[in-house]
Amino acid sequence: MAIIELEGKSYPCEENETVLDCLTRHGVQVPSSCRAGVCQSCMMRAEQGEIPKAAQVGLKPTRVTQGYFLACSCKPQDDLRIRFPDAEGLRMGARVVGKELLSHDIVAVRLVPDKPMDYRAGQFIRLFRDGGLSRCYSLASVPVLDEWLELHVRHVPGGQVSGWVHGDLSPGDSVQIADSSGHCFYVPDQQDRAMLLVGTGSGLAPLYGIVRDALHQGHWGPVWLYHGSHGSKGLYRVDELHELERQFANFHYVPCVSHEKPSNGMRQGMVLDVVAGDHESLDGWQAFLCGHPDMVTLGKTQLFLSGVSLSEIYADPFVAS
Amino acid sequence: MSLYEQLGGDAAVNAAVDIFYRKVLKDARISRFFQGVDMERQAAKQKAFLTMAFGGPNNYSGLDMRRGHAHLVAQGLDDSHFDAVVEHLGATLKELNVPDALIVQVAAIAETTRNDVLGK
Numbered sequence A: 001m002a003i004i005e006l007e008g009k010s011y012p013c014e015e016n017e018t019v020l021d022c023l024t025r026h027g028v029q030v031p032s033s034c035r036a037g038v039c040q041s042c043m044m045r046a047e048q049g050e051i052p053k054a055a056q057v058g059l060k061p062t063r064v065t066q067g068y069f070l071a072c073s074c075k076p077q078d079d080l081r082i083r084f085p086d087a088e089g090l091r092m093g094a095r096v097v098g099k100e101l102l103s104h105d106i107v108a109v110r111l112v113p114d115k116p117m118d119y120r121a122g123q124f125i126r127l128f129r130d131g132g133l134s135r136c137y138s139l140a141s142v143p144v145l146d147e148w149l150e151l152h153v154r155h156v157p158g159g160q161v162s163g164w165v166h167g168d169l170s171p172g173d174s175v176q177i178a179d180s181s182g183h184c185f186y187v188p189d190q191q192d193r194a195m196l197l198v199g200t201g202s203g204l205a206p207l208y209g210i211v212r213d214a215l216h217q218g219h220w221g222p223v224w225l226y227h228g229s230h231g232s233k234g235l236y237r238v239d240e241l242h243e244l245e246r247q248f249a250n251f252h253y254v255p256c257v258s259h260e261k262p263s264n265g266m267r268q269g270m271v272l273d274v275v276a277g278d279h280e281s282l283d284g285w286q287a288f289l290c291g292h293p294d295m296v297t298l299g300k301t302q303l304f305l306s307g308v309s310l311s312e313i314y315a316d317p318f319v320a321s
Numbered sequence B: 001m002s003l004y005e006q007l008g009g010d011a012a013v014n015a016a017v018d019i020f021y022r023k024v025l026k027d028a029r030i031s032r033f034f035q036g037v038d039m040e041r042q043a044a045k046q047k048a049f050l051t052m053a054f055g056g057p058n059n060y061s062g063l064d065m066r067r068g069h070a071h072l073v074a075q076g077l078d079d080s081h082f083d084a085v086v087e088h089l090g091a092t093l094k095e096l097n098v099p100d101a102l103i104v105q106v107a108a109i110a111e112t113t114r115n116d117v118l119g120k
């Protein structure tokens, strides 16, 4: 008999019983709908223990690698420690080791966590201003390339956390963060696939991480990165990305400005329009969209209608808390 | 062999989902009902819909269908929209070279849910 542990409590699972049935029987509320492994309403995440393959059918590879599973299709053979998918990660301390102005309203913040943190470039962490007040920021760093976590924080006018980051936060400070989460990251399951990454503003952060991660893991299919901003002063890491283009022949970096005449190497227009002009069909591509929520919503539909499969679209809209 | 197996099971659902949902989003008669539903959740919901229409494994009751579409009925969901969805379902299967005899069976399954989906 397998024991299921959730939020510090143990629930014994009967022979042939699913995790969903077991938890429901013990009075734990778990969202569910089809109870047949299709609608993904009952998705949970395992922290420890072996997940039967049947419980991960249909999930994105980025979910599978992180131990997500469908409770309605999971008949555990072994004990499992599980949590709800949106449960906050482990809290830990971190030290600020660097802060650098990237553009007129975006700073890079570098953090070294007190204990090693397992993460993937493109995921996000939660940064706490104090006990209760926190916001999500995406990781532009890559575990094997960078010794620190790097965030790109845009200053939102009147923003409680981004204002504090831009103003008070200084190298040497100690802060609290919560463990990485999110499923916008690179999985080397098909290294010849064409990848499209589209971001606006500090939406470049996760994409900067994903692109470097993919290229350094040997991805050899074409990788196109589009970064959009109102004007050229909002673009950043331009030299680094052009350098990356020189280093990797399959990488293409396209900076776009929407409200300004473009100068050297930039393109004029809304970033999604520039993408549409460059690529008639995106059949078989994988796509990542990060940044302004309106751009992300529009982009998902546009890219899907251009041929990207629903299952190959990864997105993080930077929605306000 | 069940209808679901004849169609090819979850491989058929995976093959159909992108084609079907592109048709739905491009159809101005019904696309508005799908706006604002998150894409990732949508992919799973579309698969749930197709699995059900293909006669595959699911535990949806009529009541589930009523509850699941009630907010759409409140927005004006009616027979014309239902017909449009069934039309796209048929066209999708045709595109995948599914024999007409099976398409008729799929349409018949969808038809059994009409009153529940439309809250009649």
Ligand SMILES: Cc1cc2nc3c(=O)[nH]c(=O)nc-3n(C[C@H](O)[C@H](O)[C@H](O)COP(=O)(O)OP(=O)(O)OC[C@H]3O[C@@H](n4cnc5c(N)ncnc54)[C@H](O)[C@@H]3O)c2cc1C
Pocket: A124, A135, A136, A137, A138, A139, A151, A152, A153, A154, A155, A156, A157, A158, A159, A160, A161, A162, A163, A182, A202, A203, A205, A206, A316, A317, A318, A319, A320, A321
């Ligand atoms: C998954 C995820 C990843 C994210 N990653 C990043 C990242 O890498 N870099 C980054 O800079 N941000 C990122 N964000 C956004 C970030 O979490 C905060 O929402 C943002 O920094 C604003 O927080 P604040 O406390 O400064 O502003 P608040 O005090 O929460 O807001 C102040 C005022 O500004 C408004 N507001 C909030 N956000 C915006 C906005 N974007 N545009 C216009 N008005 C706004 C609010 O409605 C409010 O009126 C991410 C969000 C999510 C959900």
Ligand code: HEM
Pocket: A033, A034, A039, A041, B030, B033, B034, B037, B045, B048, B049, B052, B053, B060, B068, B069, B072, B077, B081, B082, B083, B085, B086, B110, B111, B113, B114, B117
């Ligand atoms: C033809 C018969 C239909 C069947 C069998 C059916 C079945 C389903 C199923 C199984 C789900 C997923 C429920 C869940 O697990 O969460 C669903 C969701 C949905 N259906 Fe239908 N459906 C039908 C018709 C329609 C029609 C005609 C429309 C609108 C034009 C529609 C719009 C939607 C939407 C928008 C959702 C997502 C709801 C949400 O989560 O916000 N469906 N349907």
Ligand code: FES
Pocket: A031, A032, A033, A034, A035, A036, A037, A038, A039, A040, A041, A042, A043, A070, A071, A072, A073
């Ligand atoms: S309840 Fe639908 S996948 Fe589990």
